[in-house]
Amino acid sequence: MTNHWIDIRNSDYILAMGSNPVKNHPISYKWITKAVENGGTLISVDPCFTATSNKAQIYAPLRSGTDIAFLGGMIKYILDNDLYFKEYVRDYTNAAFLVDPGFKLPGDGDGVFSGLEGIKTEEGYVDAKYDKTTWAYQKDEKGIIKKDKTFKDPHCVYQLLKKHYSRYTPEKVSDITGTPPDKLLAVYSAYAKSGAPDKSGTVLYAMGWTQHTVGVQNIRAMSIIQLLLGNMGMPGGGVNAMRGESNVQGSTDHGLLFHILPGYLKTPRAAQQTFADYNAAYTPKSNDPLSANWWSNYPKYSASILRAFYGPKLSLDESYRYLPKLDTGPDYSWLTVFDQMYQDKFKGFFAWGQNPACSGANSNKTRHAMGKLEWLVNVNLFDNETASFWKGPDMDPAKIKTEVFLLPCAASFEKEGSISNSGRWMQWRYKAASPPGQALPDGDIVNELMSRVKTLYQTQKGVFPDPILKLSWDYGPKNAAGQVKHIEPHLVAREINGYFLEDTTIKDKVYKRGTLVPNFTMLSDTGATSSGNWLYCGSYNEEGNMAERRQKDDPSGIGLYANWAWSWPLNRRILYNRAAVDVNGKPWAPRKRVIEWQAETWKGDVPDGGWPPLAAAGKGRYPFIMQVEGHGSLFGPGMADGPFPEHYEPFESPLGANPLSPQFINPVLVRFDRISPSKNVNRRATNNSGFPIVCTTYRVTEHWQTGVMTRWQPWLAEMEPGLFVEISTELAELKNIRNGEKIMVHSARGSLEAIAMVTVRWQPFTVAGKTVHQVGMPYHYGWSTTAGRKYGAKDKKPEVFTFGDSANLITPNIGDPNTMIPESKAFMVDIVKKA
Amino acid sequence: MERMTLVIDVAKCTGCRSCQVACKNWNQLKGEQTENRGSHENPPDLSANTWNRVVFVESRDANGKIDMTFISDRCRHCEDPPCLEIGQSVPGAVVQDDSGAVIFGKKTREMDFDDLTSNCPYDIPRKNEATGRISKCTMCNDRVSNGLQPACVKACPSGALQFGPRQEMLRFASGRIEALGGDANLYPGEEHNVLWVLPESSRKYPLAQAPTGWKNYRVA
Incomplete structure (x- = not known):
């Protein structure tokens, strides 16, 4: 947000x-x-x-x-x-x-x-x-x-x-x-x-x-x-x-995705062999003196993250050499990774806090891909369709050689740490209960893994041991062998904020070596500071952990609650707020003022940079400081598929042509149905009379993601007990389907059994002169909590069984060309009454 | 303790069912094996393990206007409850506390279920076939007597559930009826401690109508 x-x-x-x-x-x-x-x-x-x-x-x-x-x-x-x-x-x-x-x-x-x-x-x-x-x-x-x-x-x-x-x-x-x-x-x-x-x-x-x-x-x-x-x-x-x-924002901020490091710094590519090459590639230049061009600070943030990774003893160049680098060219997104896995290109896979057997588009392919691994580690709260993929529908356990390890982890309430909500608020959470049995917080599992990998490198060497052996790992009390016994979340939070690594004087104030950096404007490109994530610099300072703040006062009057928790960047609650005022710094909407220039200073929220307003000759700055040229982008040349959005039909469409132009679908898609040796499982059915109905997927209030946490919960399972497809009364009549009946939903990739929910809330569309029907279904279900699965003697059974499997069995594995997110919201199916 | 009243502001309900789960959570009521019957509404009925149930109503009128309404169905906690009257046959089985909450105790096991339920105009009491105990919403008297709101009210994110001293709630309800205008009305009537503010005539909703002279109501 x-x-x-x-x-x-x-x-x-x-x-x-x-x-x-x-x-x-x-x-x-x-x-x-x-x-x-x-x-x-x-x-x-x-x-x-x-x-x-x-x-x-x-x-x-x-x-x-x-x-x-x-x-x-x-x-x-x-x-x-x-x-x-x-x-x-x-x-x-x-x-x-x-x-x-x-x-x-x-x-x-x-x-x-x-x-x-x-x-x-x-x-x-x-x-x-x-x-x-x-x-x-x-x-x-x-x-x-x-x-x-x-x-x-x-x-x-x-x-x-x-x-x-x-x-x-x-x-x-x-x-x-x-x-x-x-x-x-x-x-x-x-x-x-x-x-x-x-x-x-x-x-x-x-x-x-x-x-x-x-x-x-x-x-x-x-x-x-x-x-x-x-x-x-x-x-x-x-x-x-x-x-x-709740923490997708935080995990993205901290580099969850393949192409970014924490703080939206770029993952190095093989072509950038030196730290100087890397910084040069990602530090934009503007010749306009009125443009703040905030990313010109890139080398400060990249140097500080290297210091957080490898400490002050190594040179920045050496630290950079240790960072893993992506090949220049291919992407390493989910869809590509599973395509490669399906082609037998992987030995092992950590499915950490996720359930790809249900969450991945074209899940049949995902499930079979995991059968080609030597080993699979699933870290999760409960058994799920990924950890048990080998005994799922259409699987022959005797033929699957994948060795699966299910590591039980602590739930969010069973550990301390922060979450960052959609509004970028970093909020500290305390441990409410201890995790059951052998379950550990994720951090402690990583710590144990790291400790063993390090020992292997120490005892058996390896091709390139230094990136592991020299990695900083000061996250808690150590045992006699120098291994961290358990992860202390506050130390992680402090490292994310960053330290001065030498005595530093800024504006006549001395910051001693080892003290926390007050904010990211003080980070250095010479290696004098560390920061695990520049965006979070300021979240944990010498006054304490800002994410723990719980003051309910709101002097802003517009609900900024500046003393409740902490918001990146710099506790700024509304991004681009310099655009909420005119060139003289007066609010466009005085009754809901976010910032205002008064008596040579900004009042209100933390402004997007402290410069005077734009009208101050030579001293002001354009408001969109993260853009190289300081202006909001009506024209966006950074996109892979065009500087202006243009309508293209979905990968699977009910139409034979794009009503707007001769270009049917987005021309720059990575087409697994064309390029991959596994294209037989990446099937597409567009403008196909066998699959004439548009389908979309969504969620219900009662279930969470693939349902691993909710399908076992009797009070939730009883409210939404199974897979349904919402269809219009018009389509129901056409297909001779009555409300509550069992139906089959087929796409080019798979089939699902579901309950027909006939409703007036869906209605047919008239598109390009023809009637187009659409249906919708939730994706939360999976076979592991159904009454129909084979339960072993020691298996835990749900108190309330749910019915049905993941909607992703029928979704297409085709991604947006900029992000590679799959098109789960528009694809083609057919529905028929179950015989 | 003074009389307390719960108001269900139907126009504000989004059907999230936080109240339905919160009720089960606080009162530790078991989940039921259900199936999708072509509706999001579940479980299908009130039961010994379901004391508060959100009923889903959807419609499309002649002009194509679609409407979804969600009604939390539960005990009305009558001021002068017929179940209390019939419950006198087994002392302590049915009690009404100072707050106005009507509570079924363990001794309901000794009561005749048909006798009890046939005296409820709203078809609320349910029997646990295994234990014989008859149960329903307690208005969370164990929470209320300790200064807390009922669990359902605490969980409601949309402001559809309000709880407080009776006179305050009656004023709140009449204010909402005035704000909604049109046919908005109070159901089932002031002589209850659970009140629904309905945006339209109560006949448009699947709600039992209290007959005239309902205090002496008996199911035939």
Whole structure:
């Protein structure tokens, strides 16, 4: 979230799209309620009439996978009706930037941007990649981007944006999305009102936007709207991802994904052989003196993380040499990893705190891939479909050689530590109970593993032992052999914050060696400081653990609660808040002030940098400090699939062609159904009469992720006891299916048995002149808690059995080209009454 | 202790069922083996192990307008409870405490179930076939008498459940009815300590209607 949960109450217009906050983020609804009681409007856009739609003042349906068309129409509406926030767009976004005259839009040709190189097929381009040369900005002799603040130049971003979305007429959008035109207009006209300077609108999204082959561009489309309406940085504004787990934010901040280290630093690639190469590759340069270009500090953060990893005794160059480096080229995402595993390229696999047998798209493939391993370690609270994959449906235990270890771990309540919520608040949690039996906190399992690996390297050597042997590991009391006995969470938190490694004088103040660094502006690129994650620098200082703070006062009056826990970065509660004020530092919305320039200083929230406001000649800075050029990106050349979002059909579509252009699906997808030797299990069925129904997946309030923690819980299991498919009364009639009957759901990849839930909440769409039906199902189930499985004599049985298996048995393993998140939200199925 | 009242503000309920789980958690009631019957609503009925159950109602009107309503069904804790009257046959089986909570004790095992349930206009009492004990919502009198809110109220995230001194709650309910306007009304009537603020006429919901002269109500 750019903002935070409580801040939703400050919103005038709340768009819930790609999410169902009432069901899936129930506490958010508390703050939505407060906003609505204050006169706010809740807008719900969803393929299904959800519990959120039920509470909304405006509801519009759309076919899954057509959000860009819907939002593109809104961009056109805002521009056509001149409803954008003029000063904000002119001064704070890149609307005035001039783009290379060679740049071409999809509407200029065959539905793709200039620079695409790939194979042309009847569906348009496939296996393609963009050469982004023409996506660059025009620059003057000083290397500063040329701008036209009158927006008259045909190559300025504003004109390109207007031209690009001129194709997204209400008729065309309705033809693609299936949304009736009057509903489109209702949403557009309501939300566009948030463009008034003193109003703000927020978007609450979740996996309904991300899990698409155009997932990132869905969010880009909304970011463009938020910039046009001046909602970024505003209380009650922002682009707000409601995370699917309480600590997904924290784990992402700390480098969970393959391409990032903690603090969103980049994972080194093999081409960057030296620390200097690495820093040069990721430290952006701007020639504009008014751009803060915050990432120019990259070498300070990378040096500090190396110090946290390897301590002050090694040189930074040597420490960098020890970091693992990815091959330049391939990605190491989930989908690729499991494709490689399926091809027998892995020996072993740690499935840590996860249940890939149910959580991975195309789970049949995932389950069979694990059967090709020599060993599998699953760290989890309970037995689950991954640890027991070898005795699951369609498995022959006699033929599976994988040795499986299930390590029991402590639940969140059984250990101390921090979690970071969606609003970036780092909150400390205390241990409530001891873990049962042999279960250990994850940190202690890692510690034990590390200790043994280290011993192996010490006794048996190895090819490259130093990265392991020299790693800093000062996380708790040590035994006689020098091994850490158990992990002390406070020491980890302190290392994440970082220390001064030598006596340092900053602004006449001396910081002694060994003291905690007060904040990341004091981190050094010479190796004089450590910090395990620069974003969290300041979270644990000489005054104590900021995440433990529990003061309930709110002098801001807008719910910042600055003394409750701690928010990254620097305890800033609303990101980009310098955009919430005019160039003189006065709030656009005085009644909900986040910051204000008064008497030569900023009042309110921690500002996005302490410089004076933009109007202060030469001293001010542009508000979007994380962008190289300091401006909000209407034009986003960093994307793999285009600088503006463009509608492409989902990987599996009910249509034979894209109603908008000759390019059928996103041209730069990594197509496992084409490139992989395992393509026979990566099947696709698009525009296929055998699979004519659009299907999406979602969650229910009562279950959590793959259900490992909830399907064993009798009070939850009894409420949602099994897999269901929600279908419209119209489709039920067509298929001769009655409510509550057992049906089969088939996709190109698998089949599932489920209960038909016939409901008026789903309705058919009229798309490209034809009737398109859509169904939806939850993904939480798995065979291990069903009455039907074979239980051994010693197996624990659930008190209340659930029914059904994971919806991921039928989802496609195709990913967004920027993130590789799978398209679980729009794919094709058929349903039939069970014989 | 003064009279306490629980108000269920139906317009604010989101159907999250936190109240249903919180009830089972506090009162340590077992889960039931259920099946999906083509609805999210489960368990299918109140039982000795389910004292509070959220009923799901969905509809689409002639104009295509869809509505979902969630009703928490549970004991109404009548001011003048017929079950208390019939319960006098076994002293201590049914009691009403100062707060107004009507509580079924262990001695309900000695009562005739049909006799008890046929005196309830709202079909609330349920018998545990194994122990013979008859049970229902206690209004969490063990919590309330210790200064806590009922478990369901504590768990409610949307403000749909409110609990407090009777007069305060009656004022709250009438304020909500005024704010909702239209056909909004109080169900089943002021002579209860669990009150529903219904946005529309009570006949639109699957709720038992208390007949006129209900105090002398007997199921035929």
